[in-house]
Amino acid sequence: MGFLQRCLARSLLQGQRSLGNPERLKPPLPTWGLLYSTGVPGLQERTLIAVKPDGVQRRLVGDVIKRFEQRGFKLVGLKLLQASEGILAEHYHELRRKPFYQELLRYMTSGPVVAMVWEGYNVVKTSRSMVGETNPAEAKPGTVRGDFSVHVSRNVVHASDSVETAQREISLWFRHDEIVDWDCCDHNVMYEL
Numbered sequence: 001m002g003f004l005q006r007c008l009a010r011s012l013l014q015g016q017r018s019l020g021n022p023e024r025l026k027p028p029l030p031t032w033g034l035l036y037s038t039g040v041p042g043l044q045e046r047t048l049i050a051v052k053p054d055g056v057q058r059r060l061v062g063d064v065i066k067r068f069e070q071r072g073f074k075l076v077g078l079k080l081l082q083a084s085e086g087i088l089a090e091h092y093h094e095l096r097r098k099p100f101y102q103e104l105l106r107y108m109t110s111g112p113v114v115a116m117v118w119e120g121y122n123v124v125k126t127s128r129s130m131v132g133e134t135n136p137a138e139a140k141p142g143t144v145r146g147d148f149s150v151h152v153s154r155n156v157v158h159a160s161d162s163v164e165t166a167q168r169e170i171s172l173w174f175r176h177d178e179i180v181d182w183d184c185c186d187h188n189v190m191y192e193l
């Protein structure tokens with residue numbers, strides 16, 4: 001028997017064996033990629049999270065990452081950098097007339113920052129609540145700021161405040177090729193796909 005005939009015979013045999021088997025009626029399991037790309041809307045929302053220089057100095061980077069991983073978000077971009085005044089001036093453009101602006105730039109350039117892009121359903125809103133109020137005195141225990149900071153001028157972490165702001169901030173801090181699209185193998189248990 002030639003190769004083609006053997007394949008044909010095998011598939012006919014398998015077809016007969018599966019008759020009457022309910023498993024046969026199920027569609028084949030899609031790959032993770034397919035599961036992901038056909039998932040619930042909003043699954044690919046992204047936000048910029050940055051551990052500020054005080055957070056890096058105090059070795060809180062791991063703790064911040066842990067909280068986002070534990071919550072179920074997906075890390076798609078990560079880097080440690082010494083931020084320039086230029087990038088910060090753009091990042092904090094809306095605050096340029098605030099009395100604390102100059103001090104904010106001084107603080108944000110005082111040491112390295114760890115910038116991250118996190119992805120997942122409702123990630124912008126959820127990460128703002130995980131980070132807590134701007135002023136740590138008002139931030140609830142259990143939030144990053146509520147657990148690790150006391151003064152508004154040293155509040156450990158940045159989180160984008162809207163989906164539009166997140167898009168702008170991500171493209172400011174990350175080049176397109178620094179963001180990694182990858183399929184997270186626990187998506188089928190995290191979401192109703």
Ligand code: UDP
Nearest residue numbers: 095100104133134152153154155158159161
């Ligand atoms: N900030 C400050 N003094 C203030 C208010 C804000 O030093 O009275 C700093 C603080 O680091 C804050 C950042 O400016 O995180 C940006 O302010 P924003 O109002 O955007 O707060 P956020 O979005 O970070 O919660």
Ligand code: MG
Nearest residue numbers: 158159160161
């Ligand atoms: Mg803000």
